[in-house]
Amino acid sequence: MITVTDLRKVYQQGNREVVALDGVSLEVPKGSIHGIVGHSGAGKSTLVRCLTLLDAPTSGSVSINGAELSTSRDQDLRTARRRIGMIFQHANLMDSRTALQNVAHPLEIVRTPKNDIRRRAAELLRLVGLAGFEDAYPSQLSGGQKQRVGIARALASDPDVLLCDEPTSALDPKTTDEILALIQELTQRLDLTVLIITHEMHVVKRVCDSVSLLAGGRIIEHGPLRDVAANLGSELSRTLLPLPASEPLGAGAVLEILYSGERASAPMLTSAARRFGIDLNVLAGSVETLAGTQFGHLRIQLPDGADPAPVAAYFGEQGVSVRLAEKDAV
Ligand SMILES: Nc1ncnc2c1ncn2[C@@H]1O[C@H](COP(=O)(O)OP(=O)(O)OP(=O)(O)O)[C@@H](O)[C@H]1O
Structure with missing residues (x-):
């Protein structure tokens, strides 16, 4: 030690x-x-x-x-x-x-x-x-x-x-x-x-x-x-699980989500889309195993005008880290 x-x-x-x-x-x-x-x-x-x-x-x-x-x-x-x-x-x-x-x-x-x-x-x-x-x-x-x-x-x-x-x-x-x-x-x-x-x-x-x-x-x-x-958004998290740069597809809000372990992205995105009656576009994503745990990191975009707050809250309830992406990170 x-x-x-x-x-x-x-x-x-x-x-x-x-x-x-x-x-x-x-x-x-x-x-x-x-x-x-x-x-x-x-x-x-x-x-x-x-x-x-x-x-x-x-x-x-x-x-x-x-x-x-x-x-x-x-x-x-x-x-x-x-x-x-x-x-x-x-x-x-x-x-x-x-x-x-x-x-x-x-x-x-x-x-x-x-x-x-x-x-x-x-x-x-x-x-x-x-x-x-x-x-x-x-x-x-x-x-x-x-x-x-x-x-x-x-x-x-x-x-x-x-x-x-x-x-x-x-x-x-x-x-x-x-x-x-x-x-x-x-x-x-x-x-x-x-x-x-x-x-x-x-x-x-x-x-x-x-x-x-x-x-x-x-x-x-x-x-x-x-x-x-x-720890989504921290410097170490960003460098350990980097996302490639991406072009936004319109003016809709962009969220970054990070999940680990058993959770898989597809069912989560589908259920959120169904629940809020919106399409979710995946702008960038990466899946990596670190210290034996699988992490998924995604940047997703909501349609123009859709309120990101309830969608973010829903992801949070699923045990997924979520934050509004910074404009210059998109
Ligand atoms: N002998 C020294 N006298 C005065 N300042 C020093 C001395 N050695 C290091 N420093 C200063 O201490 C700070 C830390 O330097 P250090 O070399 O430890 O950084 P580092 O992280 O190893 O950088 P690098 O990756 O470029 O080698 C710097 O501001 C450097 O200018």
Whole structure:
């Protein structure tokens, strides 16, 4: 479990203060994967640096399985840091070393006995699906294979937490999915707590159990994937379940509806149309499964002059989220 409490980071730029993190609190349970998304400048890199204590937070605390990191000093801090494995966008392997030697590097630093290093590094390469590649040099490996070596290296210190900073941003879609599947498998197998910082919503959809949206150094939305997706109109819901742009067919009101689970759109639309004696036009729609729950997101238009209020109320009674679509979103 990783617990971040009221983390603040203020940089001094000349005589100006830049508040990069403004009271970030976060709790990620053991065995789960949490995504952190946000636009450029939101504070993602600062958060990574403060979590690993490469940069000292101005105030606030970070703890892993109850052990406080932010108050650790020197030797303690080095030991504490080993509880966090890091994966970056590029694996940054040492070109002159083989895959096995790259994985062995963190073990050499802490003076692990030689025989144990070889055995452990080979075991880690097997764990990430690279058995047989022990003697390959980085130049002989694909991008995905290099990232696997990077993951094996991150696991060498037997960490509790895996911090992944844009782990798939440099990979093609197929390799991205393979690496994400590996991260998911390792999370379960090794009971890791995983934090993924990413700008790719695909990553969040594919592997995250919960997600936070960082903006201006603050977490402005957070929660289990299913809950944030169900919050119609929120920024995370819009990015998780996007609708294509559409042209309105006249001057009638446009509603956006979001349903999940067992409910299917067709009977609901038909019954609303029958009940109010109107036609409902579907302008755009998408159906997606997130965290095991199926979501349907539709933009529908009522005929000219039809009052949207009772129709919206009817959808609400059916347990469907509904709102009047913003004009510029149509
Ligand atoms: N060393 C620093 N000194 C002064 N200001 C900084 C420093 N590092 C970051 N900042 C500022 O803190 C804010 C957050 O920056 P940060 O790099 O954490 O954002 P980010 O979400 O990682 O952005 P990107 O996705 O573009 O990397 C920005 O306003 C940035 O200018």
